[in-house]
Amino acid sequence: MSRTYTAALVIIGDEILSGRTQDKNVAQIAQWLNVQGIRLAEARIVADVEEAIVEAVNALRARNDYLFTTGGIGPTHDDITVDAIAAALGVPVVVHPGAERMLRDYYASIGKEATPARMSMARVPEGADLIDNPVSGAPGIKVENIFIMAGIPHITAGMLEGLTGTLEGGRPLVSVTVGAFSPESEIADLLREVVKAHPDVALGSYPFFKEGRYGSNFVMRAEGEEVAAACAEDLARKLRAAGYEPTVGGL
CATH class of the missing domain: 3.30.70.260 (ACT domain)
Incomplete structure (x- = not known):
């Protein structure tokens, strides 16, 4: 039997915990991981609270090969995932030039202004790479073994498609x-x-x-x-x- 690769998922958002929004990402990420030969070993839902996100990220990334997060990477005041993960890793938040360029091009293509709020989605933990987002302008983020993704399911699906075949795994289940x-x-x-x-x-x-x-x-x-x-x-x-x-x- 080949080595078992595992992943964890942190779902971030008060709207999930309140019941206002029903999460669909657990199922689609678990199914996608199975095809990659990776097992979703655990999932946790946390509020939009930096301390809670930091604790969950550090606990789950340490005992799994990969950690995925969904939610909290938009342009509003409660989108604190990037800052929380940077705090968990002990690195600063920086503006990624590639993300900045993508966002400016995207908003220009749809005739919208690249406002400071929209451009805030170019912020990443230092040392991060980008995950392609074919659905909307804001990319996902990869830093160490953490994949920071959108909470909106169809955008998450697009990011997963871009990651297909790029992660090391075992035999598909x-x-x-x-x-x-x-x-x-x-x-x-x-x-x-x-x-x-x-x-x-x-x-x-x-x-x-x-x-x-x-x-x-x-x-x-x-x-x-x-x-x-x-x-x-x-x-x-x-x-x-x-x-x-x-x-x-x-x-």
């Missing part, structure tokens, strides 16, 4: 799903047997209630298709022996 009308409580021992027999597979159980019956979808994730498929076959065989009819692909 593949998944196989088996579903059955089998309540979790009735097959807990069976699942433990399957997990023990297939240590290279991560098996997740997701219960549902459908057509008046309880059931579960079982998702097996592994670094190789054959490994995941063998686990799925073993689980299906055991479910069938226990009196449940499994469905590959889920229910």
